[in-house]
Amino acid sequence: MPIDKGTGALQEAGYLPITPWPGFPRSDLLGIYSTRETILAQFAMLVLLALGFLWNRRAAQASAA
Numbered sequence: 001m002p003i004d005k006g007t008g009a010l011q012e013a014g015y016l017p018i019t020p021w022p023g024f025p026r027s028d029l030l031g032i033y034s035t036r037e038t039i040l041a042q043f044a045m046l047v048l049l050a051l052g053f054l055w056n057r058r059a060a061q062a063s064a065a
Contacts, residue, residue: 002031003038003041003042003045004032004033004038004042005031007033007037007038008035008038011035011037011038016037017037018035019035020034020035021034021035021039024039
């Protein structure tokens with residue numbers, strides 16, 4: 001995941017704190033890191049993506065009517 005890799009790189013550089021979140025998987029190959037910062041960033045991106053799809057669907061329905 002691009003967000004996890006970017007956040008992980010910022011953590012390795014010391015710009016973001018590293019707060020481990022036990023119970024979440026870690027996969028360097030997939031770019032999934034089990035820290036609070038990376039997981040919350042992924043969740044925020046999923047929420048924004050879902051809101052974008054809903055906004056687009058509503059706009060398409062309004063223009064079709």
